Amino acid sequence: MDGYNVAIVGATGAVGTRMIQMLEESVLPIASVKYLASKRSAGKVLKFKNEDVVVEELVPDSFNDVNLALFSAGGGVSKKFAPEAIKRGAVVVDNTSAFRMEEGVPLVVPEVNEKALYEHKGLIANPNCSTIQMVVALEPLRKVYGLKKVIVTTMQAVSGAGNRAIQELHDETKAILNGEEYKPQILPVSGDKKHYQIAFNPLAQIDVFEDDGYSHEEWKMIHETKKIMSDQDLQVTATCVRVPVAVAHSETVWFELEKSGADVAKLQSILKEAPGVVLEDDPKNQIYPQAVNAEGKKDTFVGRIRADNEQANSFHLYCVSDNLLKGAAWNSVQIAERLHALNLMRVPD
Amino acid sequence: MDGYNVAIVGATGAVGTRMIQMLEESVLPIASVKYLASKRSAGKVLKFKNEDVVVEELVPDSFNDVNLALFSAGGGVSKKFAPEAIKRGAVVVDNTSAFRMEEGVPLVVPEVNEKALYEHKGLIANPNCSTIQMVVALEPLRKVYGLKKVIVTTMQAVSGAGNRAIQELHDETKAILNGEEYKPQILPVSGDKKHYQIAFNPLAQIDVFEDDGYSHEEWKMIHETKKIMSDQDLQVTATCVRVPVAVAHSETVWFELEKSGADVAKLQSILKEAPGVVLEDDPKNQIYPQAVNAEGKKDTFVGRIRADNEQANSFHLYCVSDNLLKGAAWNSVQIAERLHALNLMRVPD
Numbered sequence: 001m002d003g004y005n006v007a008i009v010g011a012t013g014a015v016g017t018r019m020i021q022m023l024e025e026s027v028l029p030i031a032s033v034k035y036l037a038s039k040r041s042a043g044k045v046l047k048f049k050n051e052d053v054v055v056e057e058l059v060p061d062s063f064n065d066v067n068l069a070l071f072s073a074g075g076g077v078s079k080k081f082a083p084e085a086i087k088r089g090a091v092v093v094d095n096t097s098a099f100r101m102e103e104g105v106p107l108v109v110p111e112v113n114e115k116a117l118y119e120h121k122g123l124i125a126n127p128n129c130s131t132i133q134m135v136v137a138l139e140p141l142r143k144v145y146g147l148k149k150v151i152v153t154t155m156q157a158v159s160g161a162g163n164r165a166i167q168e169l170h171d172e173t174k175a176i177l178n179g180e181e182y183k184p185q186i187l188p189v190s191g192d193k194k195h196y197q198i199a200f201n202p203l204a205q206i207d208v209f210e211d212d213g214y215s216h217e218e219w220k221m222i223h224e225t226k227k228i229m230s231d232q233d234l235q236v237t238a239t240c241v242r243v244p245v246a247v248a249h250s251e252t253v254w255f256e257l258e259k260s261g262a263d264v265a266k267l268q269s270i271l272k273e274a275p276g277v278v279l280e281d282d283p284k285n286q287i288y289p290q291a292v293n294a295e296g297k298k299d300t301f302v303g304r305i306r307a308d309n310e311q312a313n314s315f316h317l318y319c320v321s322d323n324l325l326k327g328a329a330w331n332s333v334q335i336a337e338r339l340h341a342l343n344l345m346r347v348p349d
Numbered sequence: 350m351d352g353y354n355v356a357i358v359g360a361t362g363a364v365g366t367r368m369i370q371m372l373e374e375s376v377l378p379i380a381s382v383k384y385l386a387s388k389r390s391a392g393k394v395l396k397f398k399n400e401d402v403v404v405e406e407l408v409p410d411s412f413n414d415v416n417l418a419l420f421s422a423g424g425g426v427s428k429k430f431a432p433e434a435i436k437r438g439a440v441v442v443d444n445t446s447a448f449r450m451e452e453g454v455p456l457v458v459p460e461v462n463e464k465a466l467y468e469h470k471g472l473i474a475n476p477n478c479s480t481i482q483m484v485v486a487l488e489p490l491r492k493v494y495g496l497k498k499v500i501v502t503t504m505q506a507v508s509g510a511g512n513r514a515i516q517e518l519h520d521e522t523k524a525i526l527n528g529e530e531y532k533p534q535i536l537p538v539s540g541d542k543k544h545y546q547i548a549f550n551p552l553a554q555i556d557v558f559e560d561d562g563y564s565h566e567e568w569k570m571i572h573e574t575k576k577i578m579s580d581q582d583l584q585v586t587a588t589c590v591r592v593p594v595a596v597a598h599s600e601t602v603w604f605e606l607e608k609s610g611a612d613v614a615k616l617q618s619i620l621k622e623a624p625g626v627v628l629e630d631d632p633k634n635q636i637y638p639q640a641v642n643a644e645g646k647k648d649t650f651v652g653r654i655r656a657d658n659e660q661a662n663s664f665h666l667y668c669v670s671d672n673l674l675k676g677a678a679w680n681s682v683q684i685a686e687r688l689h690a691l692n693l694m695r696v697p698d
Contacts, residue, residue, distance in 0.1 A: 149660070153502035153601040155551050155590065169549075174526055177519065194635045201641045202504050202592060202599045204653050204667050209632035213613065213655040235659040239601040239667065243504065243551060244593050250551045252502040252588040254603075264562065283558035286543045292550045304553050306562040310584040311498070318553050318588065 003029035004345065006336075007066045007090065009081065010073030011035035011055055012044055014163045015095060018329035019070050024049050026333050028340055036062050037073065060084035067345060070332050071095060086122035089347055091339060093124050093332045100125040100224060107227050109331060110338050111276045112139040117339060122347035124335055127228060128220040129327025130154045130240060130249055135228050136300040136326065137319040138255060140274035141267055142229065145313070146258025149235040152221060153252045156206060157245040157291065158198060160323050161187060165198075166246050173199040173244070188242050198244050206240040215240055248291035249323045252304075257313040267305050267315060276326070281305050289320035297322055298330045352378035353694065355685075356415045356439065358430065359422030360384035360404055361393055363512045364444060367678035368419050373398050375682050377689055385411050386422065409433040416694060419681050420444060435471035438696055440688060442473050442681045449474040449573060456576050458680060459687050460625045461488040466687060471696035473684055476577060477569040478676025479503045479589060479598055484577050485649040485675065486668040487604060489623035490616055491578065494662070495607025498584040501570060504592040504599040505555060506640065507547060509672050510536060514547075515595050522548040522593070537591050547593050555589040564589055597640035598672045601653075606662040616654050616664060625675070630654050638669035646671055647679045 006023060010016040016037075023030060033048045035055045042057035056062060058077070063069060063085040071078045071085075072095040082092045082099070099105045106116035107125045112135050117124065127135075134152060141147070158165040168186045175182035176199050184195040188205040196203055207216035214222075221238040243250075272279045280289045281303035289301035304318035321327060339345045355372060359365040365386075372379060382397045384404045391406035405411060407426070412418060412434040420427045420434075421444040431441045431448070448454045455465035456474045461484050466473065476484075483501055490496070507514040517535045524531035525548050533544040537554040545552055556565035563571075570587040592599075621628045629638050630652035638650035653667035670676060688694045 151500055151603050151657075153588075155504060155592065170526065173522060177523055177526070188635075192635060196635075196639065197641055200594050201639055202594065203639065204599070204601075204637050205632075205635065209635075212658065213632050213653065215632075235657075237603070237657045237659065237665070239502075239603075239653065239665055241504065241599070241601065245549050245551065250553070250590070252553075252590065254500050254586070254588075283554075283562050283564075286537075286541060286545075286554065286558075288553045290545065290550055290552065292546055304562065304588065308500075308586045309561070310586065316586070316588055 003031035004067040005032045005034070005065055006030055007034040007036055007063060007069040009036045009058055009069060009071040009077065011046060012037045012041045013072060014159050014166065015072040015324055015328040018324045019072065019332060020046065020048060022325070022329045022333040026337060028333070028337050034062065034066065063088040063090045066090040068093070068336055070336070072328065082123060086347055091122055091345055091347055093126060093335050095126040095328050095332050097128065097220065099123060100127065101227065107224060108335050109135050109228055110334050111136050113228050113230065114338055117335070117342060117344055120344065126328065126332045126335065127224045128217070129160055129323040130156055130217065130251065131221050131224040131228070132327050132331055133249060133300045133319050133321035134221070134251055134253060135225060136276045137253065137271070137302045137317060139229070140270050140277065141257065144270060145262050147234055147255060148258045149256040150225065151254040152238045154238065154240045155243040155245070155250040156240060157247050157249055157323050158187060158242060159247045160206070161190065164190070169198055169244060169246060172197060176200065198242060200244055203242045204239065206242050245291050247322060247324060248294040248320055249327065250289070250291055250320045251318070253317050253319060254308065255315055256311065260313055262313060262315070264305050264307055264315070271302050276300055277302055279303065289318060291320055294320045294322050296325070298325050300326055352380035353416040354381045354383070354414055355379055356383040356385055356412060356418040358385045358407060358418060358420040358426065360395060361386050361390040362421060363508050363515065364421040364673055364677040367673045368421060368681060369395065369397060371674070371678045371682040375686060377682070377686050383411065383415065412437040412439050415439040417442070417685055419685070421677065431472055435696055440471055440694055440696055442475060442684050444475040444677050444681050446477065446569065448472060449476065450576065456573060457684050458484050458577055459683050460485050462577050462579065463687055466684070466691060466693055469693065475677065475681045475684065476573045477566070478509055478672040479505055479566065479600065480570050480573040480577070481676050481680055482598060482649045482668050482670035483570070483600055483602060484574055485625045486602065486620070486651045486666060488578070489619050489626065490606065493619055494611050496583055496604060497607045498605040499574065500603040501587045502601045503587065503589045504594070505589060506594040506596050506598055506672050507536060507591060508596050509555070509598070510539065513539070518547055518593060518595060521546060525549065547591060549593060552591045553588065555591050594640050596671060596673060597643040597669055598676065599638070599640055599669045600667070602666050602668060603657065604664055605660065609662055611662060611664070613654050613656055613664070620651050625649055626651055628652065638667060640669055643669045643671050645674070647674050649675055
């Protein structure tokens with residue numbers, strides 16, 4: 001074959017536009033691309049490697065002759081259209097939460113659980129952005145020392161809530177600096193009842209709240225991590241906070257290893273060689289990960305590795321990654337690259 | 350007596366101006382105020398209850414006839430001038446880190462360890478801002494259930510680094526929104542070698558780094574908490590992050606209680622009645638603490654109380670407080686109020 005016919009569902013969104021960019025840079029053989037979106041966005045013209053591509057309205061027959069469909073247009077769209085794509089022979093990589101916890105659907109971060117791809121039945125789920133960067137940072141340490149418990153606090157960029165949230169942060173910040181009124185309409189959660197100021201104001205809510213007081217984002221970090229690491233006994237707990245940052249999530253991660261024998265130097269040397277990780281850990285020279293440095297990069301940046309001085313086998317790390325790239329678009333395209341490399345880019349009979 | 354002669358050292362700073370405001374609102378009987386600062390700021394005119402007060406240059410004899418001196422002009426100034434004030438009969442409440450860990454110097458948050466005031470020898474230290482709000486939130490729970498371990502992540506406002514840092518956040522944010530260059534000169538730490546962008550960019554450095562990789566701010570949270578709670582066995586570990594917020598620190602606090610029997614409802618009902626605490630914990634109605642709501646208030650706002658679903662007696666809370674008020678100026682004035690109420694406003698022989 002000359003290459004794959006690739007469809008991007010939600011091509012005009014914050015993640016969709018990054019999916020295009022990641023495909024342009026990808027080693028994946030591509031015969032054609034098709035940009036799909038809602039009726040509202042149909043007719044817009046976007047580029048692919050300097051060629052014009054007209055955005056088409058998403059309908060079931062959009063997937064005729066498509067080999068690979070990357071979805072990032074909300075859970076509802078995935079639930080409705082992913083089965084249509086698979087039925088027509090397209091392998092789906094879904095960046096929404098629609099199918100992530102469904103049994104039999106691989107939830108994949110290639111650096112962690114690539115082998116789960118062998119079990120796919122036409123659909124692979126891309127994990128939540130805040131989960132991905134954390135497991136990329138922890139997996140290399142887990143391989144050597146085992147992992148018992150994780151306590152994470154996230155400081156998440158508004159771009160996780162889409163382009164309208166980026167715009168709101170921008171407009172609201174400008175208004176406040178000018179002493180003008182601004183009425184928030186998107187953040188913290190566009191579909192929830194109340195909207196609050198994000199400019200200069202962290203918001204301890206990402207997604208809606210569960211009955212036990214956890215936000216759904218926190219729930220995702222807990223349960224997706226267990227699934228990706230295939231370890232239901234791994235203890236994970238989380239607090240997710242939206243902060244006035246446009247792109248790249250920052251996370252403080254406290255973790256307890258199962259085995260003894262680790263120290264800071266050993267953890268650093270493991271992470272220095274780990275796939276998808278860039279170690280930035282030299283506090284005396286003020287080297288630690290920063291959102292502005294991570295933006296536009298595919299890696300997860302890790303630093304501030306320290307021992308918990310009062311609990312055995314327990315440490316801190318700080319990780320930062322571009323939530324739209326490794327947290328979404330790049331991880332999806334990376335999954336597609338691995339499907340190709342492993343000869344798995346087909347819907348099984 | 351008619352009241353105290355009160356001196357404010359560092360009266361023109363971010364904390365100093367709030368000390369003035371807190372004194373204006375205080376029940377403390379005040380006969381006179383004196384505003385002291387460096388030579389550079391001498392001659393400026395500030396108000397006290399609508400009266401003009403000319404800022405004077407700080408010299409040892411500034412403290413003649415002063416009964417109470419509130420210091421917030423940096424550790425070096427405190428080290429040099431606090432002994433001069435005490436020698437002249439003034440009780441010193443010091444908001445710098447100069448004497449906090451010194452044996453025999455009470456480190457006081459009135460809601461937690463007011464009784465330590467009885468031991469003062471003329472000087473009482475005011476704890477670090479990020480520590481104060483955490484111990485205000487935890488102490489009521491500790492009283493009932495004991496406290497074994499704390500893991501905290503802070504998201505701290507730039508005003509902790511003074512008025513110049515607030516200005517830098519403002520100017521830098523404006524420049525970035527306008528697509529202009531901006532060269533940071535203050536944050537993360539004015540005295541450290543490199544300065545980084547804080548606008549839209551969390552910085553995992555507050556104060557300089559220790560040899561074990563902890564920042565000095567993290568070190569303060571660990572050791573000050575143990576001293577305030579008089580419990581060297583209490584495990585505390587911390588990650589401190591500066592975020593693009595002007596005023597009010599936000600903290601995610603995971604904690605393990607010593608005794609069993611606690612649940613979310615019980616912790617909430619304890620905190621609802623706790624001194625200095627306002628419970629804002631109703632996730633279903635999107636009620637949780639926010640920096641913009643805490644700014645200008647004296648309380649510590651607590652919410653997001655949840656069980657760690659996988660570890661016994663372990664919970665999360667989220668606390669937010671105005672770092673310039675309860676974290677600094679108000680706690681200092683509150684200490685003075687308590688010294689007065691307990692008849693301790695004098696330097697012991």
